[in-house]
Each structure stands twice: as structure tokens, then as C-alpha cells.
Amino acid sequence: MMSDEDWAESLRRGHWQGAVRPQSASPLSLEIHCGHAPNSAHCFMVVLDISERGERQRQYEELQRTVDRLASTQEQLLQSEKMASIGQLAAGVAHEINNPIGYVGSNLGTLQDYSTALLALVQKYHEAMFSEDPGARRDELLQARQRLDIDYIVGDLPNLLKESREGIERVTKIVQDLKDFSRVGRDQKMQPADLLQGLDSTLNIVWNDLKYKIRLEKHYGSLPPVECLASEINQVFLNLLLNAGQAIEQRGTIELASGCDDQEAWISITDSGCGIPPEALPHLFDPFFTTKPIGRGTGLGLAISYGIIAKHHGRIDVSSRVGQGSTFRVVLPIRQPRAEPPAPTV
């Protein structure tokens, strides 16, 4: 096991330490301590079976790799759920954008006709003004004004411009709201944010899907800025709003409410939908738990929302009654707890 040189060294220096691997046995750690008395030399040896330590080290590294893999899988899931919900919304959003773009386009066509008529009239005024007897052209000008429908144009023009401007503002707003969702939360810093504004932007995105069957009620109590990753919290609102909408078959109500005390702020989303049976409640936040048909439900929305809210040191409370509806209440601390300051050194 040990070479002659190792023995000689342990005798010379009084100490030797090393690992040895006996043939067909597990590795051992050896420590030899030698001492000399006048008539004798004595030695003692500490033998440790390090195979188990090696095994534990290997298990630890394996576990570490699994944790790393899980962290990156979670990141991917978060992103893919975001993408899935965006995909689900894309059709609605396309419609929502198409509609204003459609009427802005048609308004532009009309405005082009109006400006042609107005320019033609301006041209006639110009010609009359520089003619020998401008007064004699008065009737002609009045007729041209009538023929070109100028009175109608003058009345309609401001409406067309106002409507077109609103259409463009609506598209701009939708695009801004969508931008919030295309970012992954990584590397962002928690910052004080207006939760109600986030909820309203999110609502704006899903509203196209909901507006035909939902009556919306808002009971917002004012909230202070809440320290959070706004884009991730919006992702939670999106999941809860989509679930609320999907829980309502025909027609129903979604009620949004908010409130706070000096520590916490809360937002609740209540639907008058199908409700959740008591036996499903403990599983709601399990990844892949879904009662929806394939293609409609991934079972990831609430699991991911739970993760996001837990990261913010908050919680999601659920209460529900089958046949009557459900309330999901997101509670967040207004300020994130700080890491413990290091103990003062004396």
C-alpha cells in the first residue's frame, strides 16, 4: 500500500499523510504519526475510508448540476408560458390593432378627397381674386362651394381627425403594453411600481377576448408604489385574468379590487365563473395541473405565478365556490425585506 520511501519519510519526519487505494478496495486516507523513545520507536496510524466521502462529493456535485438545470428549465418555462399566453393573445391583439388601423386608413382616404375639394375651392378663390372683376365671380364661387360639399366637409373634418388620432393612440398603447411582456425578468432590479397601472395595461391586452361576455367592475383603493419586477407581476395578472375569463362560459362579471395597509398591498380578481371544487384547491399551483382541454390549458399559469409571487415574498390567496365563482388575491409587501446587515464587529 505505502511505498518504502513513504515509510522512511514518516519515520524521519514523524508524520505522513496521504491517500492510498489498495487493490480492489475503496480508497483510504492514511495519517501516520511516529515517535521515538530511548529504547523504542512507536507509530500510530489513522485510517479513514474516504470512498463514502467521495461518493457524497459526487452526489453533491450531481445535485448541484440538477439544481442548475432546474433553474434554467424554470427560466425556459417562464419564457415559454409567456410566449404561449402571448400566442393566445396574438389573434385578439391583431384584431384590436387591425380595427383602428382599418378606420384610420379609411379616414385617410376620405381626408384625401376632402383636401382635393378644399384645394380646388382655394384655387377658384385665387383665380377670382386676381380676375378683373372678382365681385362678378361670386355666384360661381357659391355654386362651386355647394358642388364640392364644403359645408359638410367643414363639419366632418374635425371628427375624422379626432377619430384617427384616437386610433393611433390606441395602437401605440397596445404596443406599449405588449412590450412589457416580451422581456424576461432576469437581471432586472426590483423597483417601486404602480400595480394598478400594470393591472390596467394587462387588462387592456386581454380585453378584446373578454369584452363580449364580461361586465367589468373596478373597486380600486389607492396603492403606494410597490417594490417589484413590474413585468413579472403583470405576467401574474395576465394569468389570473385569462383564468377568470376562461372560467366564465357565457356571460359574467370580473371584479378587480385593491387595497393596502402600511406593510402590504393587495389586488384581487374575482370572477362569477364555474368555481373550483374543494378537492382541486390543493393542486391549483402544481405545475401542469389543468382541467382544460389540450391546447387551451398548460397548467403552468398558476405554478409560474406562484413562483413569481414567492420570489417577491408575497402570497396568493384563493377562495372559491363551485357554481358561484372564485377570488384570487395577490398580496405583496410594499418594500422587499433587505438582506440581514452583517453583525457589527466589536
Ligand SMILES: Nc1ncnc2c1ncn2[C@@H]1O[C@H](COP(=O)(O)OP(=O)(O)O)[C@@H](O)[C@H]1O
Ligand atoms: N378563476 C378560476 N376559476 C376556476 N378554475 C380556475 C380558475 N383559475 C384556475 N383555475 C383552475 O386551476 C387550473 C390551473 O390553472 P393554470 O395554472 O392557470 O393552468 P391552465 O389555465 O393552463 O389550466 C385550471 O385548469 C382550472 O382548473
Ligand SMILES: [Mg+2]
Ligand atoms: Mg391559466
